Amino acid sequence: MNVSFTSEGAVITTEDCFDLKNTFDCGQCFRWDEEPDGSYHGIVKGKYTRISSKDGYIIISGCCEDDFNSLWKDYLDLDADYNSIRSEIISLCPQLRCAVDSIDGIRILRQEPWEALCSFIISQNNNIPRIKGIVSRLCESFGSDIGNAYSFPDADKIAALSEADLAPLRAGFRARYIIDAARKVSSGQVDLEKMHDAPIADCRKELMTITGVGAKVAECTLLYGLHRLDAFPIDVWMKKALSTTFSGITVESLGRYAGIAQQYIFHYSRIAAAQ
DNA sequence: GCCCAGGTATAAA
C-alpha cells in the first residue's frame, strides 16, 4: 500500500485490489451510499467522507496525513494484503478457489463495535435498503449533528431511551432488541472492548446474552465490529452452501481467515443461486 | 397485493 497527500486528499494505491462497490455494498456496513459517479460517501466515527476510485487509485477526499494514520488506514484495513489472504484460503481449502475468484477487492472494514452490533441487530430478517433507512433514522434522531450528517449514537444515549422513543425508526420488533443491547453494553454487562482479544467462543456467548442477538448477529458483530477475522457468520445461505456446493468444508478448516472466506463463499453462492 | 429479507424468540415435538 502506498499513500500520498494532495489537495484532493489521500491518494492510495494497493497491490491487492480495493473495490469500492464490493467493499461498501456487500452488506457488511450500512452507512455508505453510492453517488451517480460511482464514488461513495459515508460517516465513520463522526466524520463524513467521500471516497472515489480512479485509474487504480483510491482517493479519500479531504483526508490529511493525521486522519489517514489515526482512522482510515485501520478502517479500510489497508495494512492487510488480501492477495496473500486469498492464497492462504485457497491453500487451506483448494475447492474454494472458484469462490475466492468470484469476487475481488472486498476488504473487511474495522467498524466501531457498538455500531456493528446495533446495525446487525437491525439487519435481522430485513433487507439492505430498509436496514440503511432504519440506521439513518437512528442517527438523525439520536446522533450528534456533525454538519452535513449525524454521528452514530453511542450505547449510553440509547440505553437511556425507552422502546416507545424508538418508534420513529420504524424498526418493528427489533426496537426492544436495540434497547436491550444498549443497556447491556452501557452497563458493562456486555464488554465489547475486551472482545478484541478474548477467546471467540466467550465473545459469542456474551453477545448472545442480549435479547435479539443469535449466532449470526454475534458473528457479524465480531467480524465487522471487532475485526475478528476468524469469526464465521452462519446463516441459511451459508448452511446451504456448506452442505451442497462446498460440502466437507468446516469453519475450523478455514482457520484464521474464516470470516473473509465466508465473504467469498457467500458471494459465490448468491451468483450460483441467481443462475 | 404478494413475497420475502445474510434471524431470533418462543413454543411445541
Place this chain on the structure above:
DNA sequence: TTTATACATGGG
C-alpha cells in the same frame, strides 16, 4: 436437541 411460526416493516 431439532423443527415450526410469528414477528414489524416496506422494498421490489
